[in-house]
Amino acid sequence: MTVEVLSGNHAQSEAVRLARVQVVSAYPITPQTTVVEGIAEFVASGRFPTQFVKVESEHSALQVCVSASALGARTYTATSSQGLLLMHELLHWAAGMRAPIVMGVVNRAVAPPWALGADHTDTFSQRDTGWIQLYAENNQEVLDMVLEAYRLAEDPAVRLPVMVAEDAFYLSHTVEPVDVPAQEAVDAFLPPRQGHAILRPGEPSRLGSFTSPEDYVLFRHELAAAADRVVPTLGEVEGDFARRFGRSLGGTVVPYRCEGADAVLVTLGTASTPARATVDALRSEGKKVGLLKLRLLRPFPESELRAALRGVGAVGVFDRAYTFGAAGAVATETRAALYGERERPALTSFVGGVGGREVTPSLVRRVFDHLLRGPEEGIVWSDLEPHRELETHG
Amino acid sequence: MQEVRFLGRGGQGAVIAAELLAQAAFLDGKIPQSFPFFGVERRGAPVTAYARVSSEPIEVRGSIATPDAVVVLDRGLLRFAGATDGLRENGWVLVNAPASVQAFAAPAGIRLASVDAARIAVDHHLGSPTLPIVNTAILGALARVTGIVSLDALERAIAAAVPRKPQENRAAARAGFEEVRPLTDPRSRLPLPPPRPRRELPLPEGPLALRSSEEILTASWRSLRPQIDLSRCTRCNFCWKYCPDVAITLDAEGYPKLEEEHCKGCGICAEVCPPKTIAMVAEA
Ligand code: SF4
Numbered sequence: 001m002t003v004e005v006l007s008g009n010h011a012q013s014e015a016v017r018l019a020r021v022q023v024v025s026a027y028p029i030t031p032q033t034t035v036v037e038g039i040a041e042f043v044a045s046g047r048f049p050t051q052f053v054k055v056e057s058e059h060s061a062l063q064v065c066v067s068a069s070a071l072g073a074r075t076y077t078a079t080s081s082q083g084l085l086l087m088h089e090l091l092h093w094a095a096g097m098r099a100p101i102v103m104g105v106v107n108r109a110v111a112p113p114w115a116l117g118a119d120h121t122d123t124f125s126q127r128d129t130g131w132i133q134l135y136a137e138n139n140q141e142v143l144d145m146v147l148e149a150y151r152l153a154e155d156p157a158v159r160l161p162v163m164v165a166e167d168a169f170y171l172s173h174t175v176e177p178v179d180v181p182a183q184e185a186v187d188a189f190l191p192p193r194q195g196h197a198i199l200r201p202g203e204p205s206r207l208g209s210f211t212s213p214e215d216y217v218l219f220r221h222e223l224a225a226a227a228d229r230v231v232p233t234l235g236e237v238e239g240d241f242a243r244r245f246g247r248s249l250g251g252t253v254v255p256y257r258c259e260g261a262d263a264v265l266v267t268l269g270t271a272s273t274p275a276r277a278t279v280d281a282l283r284s285e286g287k288k289v290g291l292l293k294l295r296l297l298r299p300f301p302e303s304e305l306r307a308a309l310r311g312v313g314a315v316g317v318f319d320r321a322y323t324f325g326a327a328g329a330v331a332t333e334t335r336a337a338l339y340g341e342r343e344r345p346a347l348t349s350f351v352g353g354v355g356g357r358e359v360t361p362s363l364v365r366r367v368f369d370h371l372l373r374g375p376e377e378g379i380v381w382s383d384l385e386p387h388r389e390l391e392t393h394g
Numbered sequence: 395m396q397e398v399r400f401l402g403r404g405g406q407g408a409v410i411a412a413e414l415l416a417q418a419a420f421l422d423g424k425i426p427q428s429f430p431f432f433g434v435e436r437r438g439a440p441v442t443a444y445a446r447v448s449s450e451p452i453e454v455r456g457s458i459a460t461p462d463a464v465v466v467l468d469r470g471l472l473r474f475a476g477a478t479d480g481l482r483e484n485g486w487v488l489v490n491a492p493a494s495v496q497a498f499a500a501p502a503g504i505r506l507a508s509v510d511a512a513r514i515a516v517d518h519h520l521g522s523p524t525l526p527i528v529n530t531a532i533l534g535a536l537a538r539v540t541g542i543v544s545l546d547a548l549e550r551a552i553a554a555a556v557p558r559k560p561q562e563n564r565a566a567a568r569a570g571f572e573e574v575r576p577l578t579d580p581r582s583r584l585p586l587p588p589p590r591p592r593r594e595l596p597l598p599e600g601p602l603a604l605r606s607s608e609e610i611l612t613a614s615w616r617s618l619r620p621q622i623d624l625s626r627c628t629r630c631n632f633c634w635k636y637c638p639d640v641a642i643t644l645d646a647e648g649y650p651k652l653e654e655e656h657c658k659g660c661g662i663c664a665e666v667c668p669p670k671t672i673a674m675v676a677e678a
């Protein structure tokens with residue numbers, strides 16, 4: 001174990017090397033490029049004996065991973081924004097073929113207009129593909145999540161691909177200290193992928209080819225059942241990780257100072273950092289506010305979220321994206337999860353940090369001010385009202 | 395926590411400077427963070443990068459609104475509004491400037507220092523004379539005036555993280571540390587820029603389109619300017635035809651004219667001019 005000062009992208013590359021990934025294929029796109037550059041440097045220096053397959057597009061990169069994964073290899077790719085959108089068809093193939101691929105996604109705004117900043121529209125629009133989606137708040141989480149993602153993806157109970165998402169620039173290009181575990185410790189936590197080849201040379205069989213309606217539903221139901229086993233399996237994986245490495249990422253939802261809170265803000269990714277600092281500041285002023293950091297978006301950790309928000313008067317959900325015609329995506333999911341509760345809190349959807357706008361402590365403070373004024377259903381475009389009190393629309 | 399904003403141009407190494415500062419601070423036992431502001435990644439285009447150094451875990455991310463120091467790798471960038479916005483009381487402005495520059499006009503409560511990082515870089519064969527890589531020299535100067543990192547840690551960070559010419563870069567950092575000069579003379583030669591006006595966001599109606607690129611003033615990327623000697627110009631119009639930014643127009647008689655606000659200083663016009671009547675000269 002050594003502490004190194006790494007960017008989020010290099011935390012991905014380090015984790016891929018430590019996981020002894022056998023096949024890497026990726027196509028460059030800003031701000032993902034340095035993930036793959038880091039891996040390419042490891043390969044060139046002889047430190048990482050992986051099969052690095054150069055391709056002409058993201059679509060092909062994922063196809064390489066799907067094929068290699070079907071043959072039993074541990075595979076990795078990384079992309080961002082338009083590149084992820086181009087992969088969309090193959091995302092369905094990867095999940096449907098039960099290929100335990102891990103993919104680093106640098107969350108970046110979707111065009112038009114062209115933009116490079118952090119935004120969750122790219123991954124939110126892939127929620128229905130069957131991939132597991134984990135979101136990191138800092139570079140340590142990026143590294144740890146990639147290692148955990150392989151255990152989760154390859155667990156016989158799950159066998160689904162995983163995206164490890166990190167915010168563009170706020171993580172991808174920010175350097176900070178990261179604890180890089182020793183290779184032996186990672187090997188003990190993450191042994192080689194075993195017994196997983198669906199296709200074996202010499203044993204003819206078909207994967208993903210034509211089915212009748214009678215059979216198709218069986219495949220879909222099997223995938224649904226696997227998704228239902230993600231939350232308990234992730235709990236086991238994280239428990240083992242914590243025992244071995246002495247640190248824990250804290251589960252699917254991570255509450256912070258939510259005890260007796262009048263208002264709680266749900267966040268995803270790097271918005272959690274200024275939100276936590278603001279919760280501390282407001283608590284020291286005697287205001288009862290808390291933070292609920294969401295780490296898993298797919299499958300949605302409904303019961304964990306419900307339990308964490310029980311008894312809270314006003315819930316705000318901070319989304320770095322907007323689902324057109326609805327609200328922030330995490331807000332709509334959270335609202336649905338709370339439907340089964342006897343006492344349902346009012347829920348405000350805050351849309352902020354869109355396209356890389358900064359989420360500052362002062363913005364989060366105005367979000368909490370809004371929540372503390374009284375429970376209110378609605379949507380607030382918090383970026384657009386930078387110098388005034390926030391107003392609810394819709 | 396100490397916070398530093400770096401202003402430079404693509405190719406000068408501002409992003410690496412911020413990252414090296416973070417690596418060095420870590421070797422000093424501090425908790426660092428560094429972050430580039432990302433826009434166009436083109437040689438000559440203005441680049442901003444940030445670094446934070448703290449003894450506690452850092453609970454913020456993103457750009458720095460109230461820096462303790464602003465490091466200016468290209469003093470031409472001081473022409474633009476907002477360069478020193480938010481600087482804290484008694485904060486430092488450290489400028490890469492030749493020894494001939496004796497003073498800057500600075501409001502009270504700002505401390506100024508300069509170092510001839512370009513000359514130091516050239517002396518140590520870092521970059522080219524037209525585009526010296528000044529980042530390690532100016533980091534040495536920053537270590538001296540602010541004490542944000544030790545020179546020893548800086549040298550070790552450079553040795554570990556700079557793949558090319560690590561010895562030359564270490565020597566440049568030491569020279570920057572030695573040669574940095576505080577500027578206290580009240581006679582002003584280079585004024586500090588005005589604050590950037592605050593933009594109130596309009597909420598427009600109807601489909602948006604971006605405005606013409608005529609409004610994008612690429613002059614901020616320029617460190618060299620084409621100087622056309624019209625007495626030898628044959629009016630062949632090559633410069634007009636080849637300029638990628640339409641920054642050369644033709645006057646009524648067909649002579650080339652430089653559009654100051656759009657010329658980015660790429661030098662293509664000088665390259666293609668058959669009688670070599672265009673010279674690329676350093677910006678003042
Ligand atoms: S240097 Fe010459 S070619 Fe380049 S932008 Fe300026 S006028 Fe155009």
Ligand code: SF4
Pocket residue numbers: 622626627628629630631632633634650666667668669670671672
């Ligand atoms: S290329 Fe040279 S000679 Fe030709 S018009 Fe331009 S300045 Fe004159």
